[in-house]
Amino acid sequence: MTRLLLCGVFKPFGVKDDTTEPLCTMELLNNQVTREQGIHSPRSNNPSFALYLMAENIRVPVTVLDFPTWEEFTREIDSGSYSHVGISFITPNVIKAGRMASYVRSHCPNTRIILGGHGTAIPELRELVDCDEICHGEGVSWLRKYFGEDENRPIVHPSIPSAINAFIYGAPIMGKAGIIIPGVGCQNSCRFCATSHKFDRKYHPFLRTGKDIFAACRKTEEELGVDDFGLMDENFCKDPVRARQLLKEMEKKGKAYTFSTFSSAEAITALGIDFLLRLGVNFLWIGVESKADLFEKTKGIDLHQLIADLQDHGISVLASAILFLEHHDKESIHEDIDWAIGLESDLLQFMELGPTPGTRLYKDYEEEGKIIAGIPWPRKHGQDEIWFRHPHFTLPETAAYLREAFIRKFLAHGPGVLNMAMTAIKGYLRVKAEVAERERSGLKWDPETLRYVPGDNAGPDVFMQMRLDSIKGNALRFRPALSAALKYAPNRQAAEKCRKVMALYNEAFGPMTIIERAKSLVVRFLAIRENRRTRKEGAIMRQPPTKRIAYPDRALKPAAKKCAVAIGPIVEQPEVEATAQPV
Ligand code: B12
Ligand code: SF4
Incomplete structure (x- = not known):
């Protein structure tokens, strides 16, 4: 029976071994953006979006295995359940992909190996990774064609979080x-x-x-x-x-x-x-x-x-x-x-x-x-x-x-997170004033010219009032982190900026509520712990947790037909629990 395993490459990432490098971690901000900002750097991983998108859009039964350890990957292969294994990888991870493919070949010689993702551009790929098929471009249509399905079926968009394992100053980030x-x-x-x-x-x-x-x-x-x-x-x-x-x-x-x-x-x-x-x-x-x-x-x-x-x-x-x-x-x-x-x-x-x-x-x-x-x-x-x-x-x-x-x-x-707080709070005050001013002067939104223009009985801009709530919500997300930003400010300039931002928050929303103060204290406390750990261990390494989802055999179900974003049921099987973080 056809059954596909779609997986990313195995962890750990960003360590010194022969498959990865210290500055190639599975983190966006900490590795490539707020690099060198130490404790101020927000931390998070992003799921491998392509795996979920492809799994949702083919009818053959699929299991997604994202961020497995080597043991989790080999256990999955040893189950002997898969007729096909698809490995998604980028060029720096080609050695990992090669090792995974060799394991599949030696333990399940009848399983077909499919490669996809940016790593497929490597010219000598077939010498580095044993495989049967290479998808060089877009994967959904490629897999549909490969498994003999209708390529032009509407896309079913998966519901997945943008980031996982997210922390700021050592405190878990609640907003998702x-x-x-x-x-x-x-x-x-x-x-x-x-x-x-x-x-x-x-x-x-x-x-x-x-x-x-x-x-x-x-x-x-x-x-x-x-x-x-x-x-x-x-x-x-x-x-x-x-x-x-x-x-x-x-x-x-x-x-x-x-x-x-x-x-x-x-x-x-x-x-x-x-x-x-x-x-x-x-x-x-x-x-x-x-x-x-x-x-x-x-x-x-x-x-x-x-x-x-x-x-x-x-x-x-x-x-x-x-x-x-x-x-x-x-x-x-x-x-x-x-x-x-x-x-x-x-x-x-x-x-x-x-x-x-x-x-x-x-x-x-x-x-x-x-x-x-x-x-x-x-x-x-x-x-x-x-x-x-x-x-x-x-x-x-x-x-x-x-x-x-x-x-x-x-x-x-100063810290990126402080700059974002500054933008959020300044923006809230400015947009609030602009909305009020436009309402006073009778301007309304013109969707044709994408400008605000004079209008008869323009009245309140109901949508922008809702938008103001979302802008306010965004600004408030940063408030509990400000006291930690101040405590660990890298220099006087950054500390002054932080005080200025705090004053703007007070101007906009009044003093912190009891809940905000409690959150701020928790962040301060966790920041002390994070700071001690950073000093002791150097850079703290956080590996992404493993995610395993088995999707049902959708060949038995009628095609989703209503709209481009049809919603197909996902049966979430017991996950391989998040492997312990090497913290
Ligand atoms: C999100 C992301 C990350 C996340 C990680 C996500 C993850 N779980 O792997 C983070 C921020 C951590 C990250 C880190 C890095 N990234 Co990055 N990242 C991206 C980004 C912005 C989006 C990827 C994505 O989800 N795209 C959307 C999906 C739907 O597209 P896709 O992945 O290309 O998949 C499609 C096809 O490729 C194909 N496909 C993919 N896999 C498979 C598998 C099979 C079997 C098949 C059939 C088809 C198939 O089908 C999919 C649907 O069409 C891309 C840029 C981009 N816009 O794509 C860079 C990108 C992939 N990253 C890149 C790089 C260089 C890195 C880093 C090395 C940077 C660094 N030094 O820190 C690290 C490496 C991390 C690591 N250790 O692996 C490069 C890769 C270049 C290359 N030639 O390989 C890219 C292209 C950015 C760029 N323009 O240079 N990254
Ligand atoms: S080609 Fe497009 S995505 Fe790539 S760098 Fe230029 S503008 Fe950005």
């Missing part, structure tokens, strides 16, 4: 968000971009309309009880029609969901801040890359102004910049680092230029003989040393530039 995956790929086709090239420099939508996205949000809200979502889309604002439909749908149904997403500067500018705010965007990741206007997406845009405007309206910005670009020498790299810090985004990611297979950059560098042979794949992850010949930098010195850049940002602007 769901993840929505509108599509994969991006048509902007920046030369270095792995995700754009993986999907043939095209956008591949799963949720084609705003209504589809809204339905996915509703489903996730019902199943997980969340109203805040990460929109896992490389460039969400690039499809303004769909974004407008989503707002229309939310207004019609009286739902003021909130969103974090990725978008390029030109697409954000085209939609405008009034629109984004009304839509509920409270966090934007913008690739600013470099002050040398190298990319179409930032050409002619005043990024400093754009980021300040977004922040003034309560939208936190994570800007990302690339180091070791071709024009960088020992002087200009510092100019670029200073420029990126000078944008004053809440959070700032520095990544090294990484020629990854499949991209135009890789092809050019390969032809020019710039890729250095013999560097193991696990080392090519972007947070340590570069792996190509740069005219001005030796490999070993590159890691220090990156570390320095993170430290400079931290010392200049």
Whole structure:
């Protein structure tokens, strides 16, 4: 009988062994964004979204095994239950994928091995990983075709949390968000971009309309009880029609969901801040890359102004910049680092230029003989040393530039979490005043021009009043963390900023309630523990918990037919319990 195991690669991540590297942990903020911020760095893992999306959308019985230990993986294989094993991996994890495939081959020789994910771009993949099939692109349609199913069936969106295992100052983060995956790929086709090239420099939508996205949000809200979502889309604002439909749908149904997403500067500018705010965007990741206007997406845009405007309206910005670009020498790299810090985004990611297979950059560098042979794949992850010949930098010195850049940002602007609190509270006060002013002067929202225009009997803006509640809720999430931010402030500037933020909270909401004070005390107490542990152990390593879900045989059930986001039943089998955290 056909039965598929879909799994990610085995943990642990981010340790020094022959399959992974210390700066390749399974964490976004702590590893790549709030790196070097110590106890101030928020911690979390993200589920491997692709596994759940694919499992939900094929009819053969599937089991998802996310973040297994080696023992959990081999136990699953030893059960002999699977005719097919699909392994999802990115390039730095190819050795792990290879080991898993060898185990399957030697213990279950009749099982077919399918590889998918970004790691499939590795040119010599078949030498490194024993396999039968490779899916180079989008996995849902590939698996449907492979198992002889209808490729064009509507997508069933899975209900999954955006992050798990989340902590701040050692305290568990209570507020939860769901993840929505509108599509994969991006048509902007920046030369270095792995995700754009993986999907043939095209956008591949799963949720084609705003209504589809809204339905996915509703489903996730019902199943997980969340109203805040990460929109896992490389460039969400690039499809303004769909974004407008989503707002229309939310207004019609009286739902003021909130969103974090990725978008390029030109697409954000085209939609405008009034629109984004009304839509509920409270966090934007913008690739600013470099002050040398190298990319179409930032050409002619005043990024400093754009980021300040977004922040003034309560939208936190994570800007990302690339180091070791071709024009960088020992002087200009510092100019670029200073420029990126000078944008004053809440959070700032520095990544090294990484020629990854499949991209135009890789092809050019390969032809020019710039890729250095013999560097193991696990080392090519972007947070340590570069792996190509740069005219001005030796490999070993590159890691220090990156570390320095993170430290400079931290010392200049303080903890990322404090910056986000500042944006949230300033934004709340500003938006509240703007809504009141518009109501006084009779302005109303015009969905055509995406502006506020004079209107007859405009009356109260009911949707923006709801939105204000969500902005307030977002701001209040940070309040209990502020006293820990103050206690461990890295310098006087950061401490002053923290006091200023606390004063703004008092101005907006009055003194802390008893519950807020209790929460704040708990965070302070847990922060002491976290701080002691950090001092004793150096960096605290948190591994993601294992998740195992068996999906039923949907071939026996009628196809979901109502709408693009059809809801299929998930039978959650007993999970392999979260393995003990190596804390
Ligand atoms: C979420 C995320 C993470 C999470 C981890 C999530 C996880 N559980 O693995 C965090 C933040 C921890 C993270 C960390 C890192 N990440 Co990351 N991450 C992403 C991100 C933003 C989204 C991935 C995602 O879910 N996409 C949505 C799903 C639906 O798309 P997908 O994964 O591509 O899957 C589709 C296909 O690839 C295919 N498919 C995938 N698997 C399989 C399996 C089978 C069997 C089949 C048939 C098909 C198939 O079908 C899917 C549906 O179409 C991507 C960028 C992006 N937008 O994709 C980067 C990305 C994957 N990350 C990347 C990198 C480099 C890293 C780090 C190495 C960075 C670092 N130095 O810290 C670390 C490595 C962590 C580790 N130890 O493994 C690179 C990978 C480049 C490459 N060539 O491999 C990407 C592409 C970013 C980039 N543009 O450079 N990451
Ligand atoms: S805009 Fe962003 S996602 Fe799109 S191609 Fe450029 S770097 Fe990639």
